[in-house]
Amino acid sequence: MNKIRLGVIYGGKSGEHEVSIMSADSVINAIDTEKYDITRIFISKEGWWTIAGQPLNPWDLRSYIDFALPILHGPNGEDGTVQGLLKLAGMPYGGCDVLGCSVTMDKIVAKKVFASEGLRQAPYIAFTDADPVEDVIEKACRELRFPMFVKPSNMGSSVGITKAHDRDELKDAIALAAKYDSRLLIEQGIDAREIESAVMGNNVLVCGEVGEIVPGAEFYDYNDKYFDGNSQLLIPAPITEAQKKEVLNMAKRAYKACGCSGFSRVDFLMDKATGEIYINEINAIPGFTKISMFPRLMMAAGMKYPEIIDRIVELGYERHHAEDHR
Ligand SMILES: Nc1ncnc2c1ncn2[C@@H]1O[C@H](COP(=O)(O)OP(=O)(O)O)[C@@H](O)[C@H]1O
Ligand SMILES: [Mg+2]
16 A cells, blocks of 8 residues: 655644644654655744745645645634645645634634524624724623633634733733734633533544543633643543533534534533533644543544544545545
8 A cells, every 4th residue: 555645734823833833743753654654844933834844835735745734723724724725736635624714713703603503602792903992892891791701813722812800901801812813802701611522524423522621720721721731631521411412412513514524623611500501612723732632532432543643634535535526
């Protein structure tokens, strides 16, 4: 059998550059070298592409690899831009396509899609940095209760997100979020447990276990995610069978509604008092280190780490061939 020349695309022009490097290293270390010839395709923080250390024009990818696996988090990678380039270049690739990536990357658009699917989510208001801040604060105080979460619409890893407890904090939080994106949102805070699920598939969907994150900080912020290490992952999440069923049902509906394919991690908030489940977000390219939630949820459901990668490659080829025959 000929080996598949697989290019792992990582790094990237995003605030999550370092996280992407950690994920890509895990994938590269675990991948089955009997089946794949691995090539590292690194994108610098400035957006320059290199292959095995040499400058690369991304249009030339097809001369070097058969299949691309973008392990990029955040803007310029998890948002459909790199996927669009790969699609135009005729290159099969792993994970969500242009649509799934762009819809899930933009928190405001994703929320509108979730709403159209009738999925429960935290009340929110959306605005842009062109809107007068005082009007936004007025509206937020009228429609939502404190604490509130202020977020840039396009980011990840909690970058630019603040939990605001009062009007003053809200103002600072908006200023911070606006450093990262012109599209912004304020969500009503829910005193919640954080529940995460893993979904794989193009048309037929398979779910992993359901997990819970117990944040070490007041919320699951950037430091807690990657540095403090005080957060805990509980797999399986200590929830009832009925709750787990509801989570997975909502996860699959959200995944389909957003046009996801390949794989994604679908995240929820579960109200501590009522047990009600709210969809929070979908991560088209979730953290992929061996201790990251997505691979661990699939492993808990019986897949081995290298098998997850195999399946992502199969699903990428399947989608590519389906598109080719249209
Ligand atoms: N409405 C909310 N209520 C309670 N906690 C929230 C809410 N929104 C976000 N959080 C907290 O902030 C974290 C990051 O927010 P999230 O929307 O998941 O952004 P990111 O894309 O950066 O992961 C969540 O994991 C959670 O801890
Ligand atoms: Mg999140």
